[in-house]
Amino acid sequence: MKYDPEGWLSDEIMKETDTHLGCDNGNAIFNWRMKFPIKIPCTFPRLYITVYDFNAISSDEAIGECYISMKRIFKKLLQEGKMTIHRQRFPLTQPKDPGETKGEIVVSFYLVPKFEAEANPVGESWDEPNRDPKLEKPKVGRGILDFLKGSFLDFSSWKFNFSLFGALKTMMIIALVLIVFMILFVSPGILTG
16 A cells, blocks of 8 residues: 655555465455554645555566545545544456456545544554554464465365375375475485485
8 A cells, every 4th residue: 555645656655464365255354554644735645555466476466456535535634633434445446457346445544633643552553552443463364274275285175085086185195295304304415416
């Protein structure tokens, strides 16, 4: 995510979330707090959000993006002094496919004056102090099995049965693990000659 207060790329502030691994249903969960200092008035305030498909081997691929103009929000903020916008949905598009929605992102905004932010500080992401609101770290998409989803080591789709094929597959996996273990830990010099 980038926050650009003036419309000049040199002024932008860039931040990233963690990675939701192995998301196979299209509903990634982040629950991540990002804090940006804002100064009002500003020329062309906007948030630029890009969603990527994580790839462990090659570069990540951009799935979709959206620009959120903050001009009207900041105008209302000047009138009210502070502001909360809960769970606002924004469509994600892709420049290669103009006009086609690739998904959506749900964002909440909590805009408070500087003196209030300093009196009641909150942490970035899930860092302490984690309050107003308290953000729970997602449990889904953060484990090693989620990282392996979609690869040849994706065990989640394997059905272990005791048929001949199932037993053969299980024995092959065990043999492969034992061979790797022996090469790495028992006799590592075997690889050098």
